[in-house]
Amino acid sequence: MYYYEKYDIVIMVLSFLFFSFVLFVLLRRRITSIIDPLVSNIIWCASGLALLTGYFFEKSVNLDGLTFFLSYIIYITGLYVFLGNPSRSISTLESGLNNKKNVVIFFVCIVLNILSRYEFILYAIENPSITHWFFYKFMQWQGRSFWQYILQIGARPFFIYYTFVLLKTKKEWRYYLISVLIINSVLDIIAGGRSSLLGLVEAYGYFIYYFKPLYSNKTVNNLNWYGISFLALSILNSVLVTSVYNSEVSLAESSMHMANRVLSAGDGLEMYLSNNAAVHIKTGIGEYIKAVFGIFIKQIIPIDTQSIGWKLYELEKGIISPISVGPNFILPLQVILIGKLFVIPYTILISFIVAFLRGNKISKKYISSQPLSFVLGLLTFQLVVDAEFFILQLCACLFIYFIFIYPIRKFTFNFDLPLFNWSVLK
Secondary structure: OOHHHHOOHHHHHHHHHHHHHHHHHHHHHHOOOOOOHHHHHHHHHHHHHHHHHHHHHHOOOOHHHHHHHHHHHHHHHHHHHHOOOOOOOHHHHHHHHOOOOHHHHHHHHHHHHHHOOHHHHHHHHHOOOHHHHOOHHHHHHOOOOHHHHHHHHHHHHHHHHHHHHHHHHOHHHHHHHHHHHHHHHHHHHHOOOOOHHHHHHHHHHHHHHHOHHHOOHHHHHHHHHHHHHHHHHHHHHHHHHHHHHOOOOOHHHHHHHHHHHHOOOOHHHHHHHHOOHHHHOOOOHHHHHHHHHHHHHHHHOOOOOOOHHHHHHHHHHOOOOOOOOOOOOOHHHHHHHHOHHHHHHHHHHHHHHHHHHHOOHHHHHHOOOHHHHHHHHHHOOHHHHOHHHHHHHHHHHHHHHHHHHHHHHHEEEEEEOOEEEEEEOO
16 A cells, blocks of 8 residues: 555645755755755655654654654754855866876776676576566565675766766767766666666766856756756656566556655654554664664674564564565664664764765865765765665775775876886875
């Protein structure tokens, strides 16, 4: 049953529109364009608040529900306080854009991106039907190479960054680079990535935010109009891919499924409240650590760990699932798992970290590497959307950066025959 069928649709839609408007007005000076990832995060918060409002009207208000609601309010307030507009100097930005090593690193990222698709290539060869390729995402749930997954989620953000950089600086390469982006997006789509285009659009939105001093107001205003078309195309892609998942589902039904997703960003909260999960799920700092770092703990210690989303899914369905499924480990669930008493300090800390990674005066002092700071900013909202996946992405990106990208940025190798000389660039 869809959430707009489970609760009063009028109340939920009006609540969603109200919270979206209020949050957008509150944070409007921190938003660069309509495709800025902050806009998506505002909609995500409004969705969670709307679902809670629908639940409160249908059921009742309780302490856990109020804790969830309060965590959103504190988080948005924290963003308002901690977020800052781009403060990087034009000379610094241009220096990073025109770094002579960008081309070399771009090709390294292409190779890493191709290698990250090795399992999909094998799957595609074994299943020649294109329709089957869309189910690759579900096949991964049954088991995948841990290290290839790290390569996949760690290399692509840098690949996107360096592609955008060369699009900005190498005008003569524009058509080739756009072709590379299109091919990469098509591969993501046919591998079951129904949100891949939306992710690409938001990445470009963050690129505009990051390099805002280099763009005129006219360019940004034009981008807002183009952005509407980009977002519409991304939504259409999501609907089409959803319909491919089930051939018996019509496009109209796929559209309703996507509409449900807009109103169900807080589905884990509804599961928690409806099933009285406080009685069945343990909480505390230890449980929080296992939930966030479980994927790494299992690589070292043979211990069973389950994400809270997995537990909620089993509680909701009344079954034992052999694979990890269920809602994301979103911010309100993080708060309830670590303990309701931590709702204020924990949420303030999370909002500070999100703002720090997105980029403000404080982070500029501590993260000097332009590609690394960009990628961290691109990942930052994932911390509130799914803390467990954020930690995995963060570790993967740091691994790719320090193993493959940092050495190229740091060292220059001169091959002067017959002697080999190398020098370190500081």
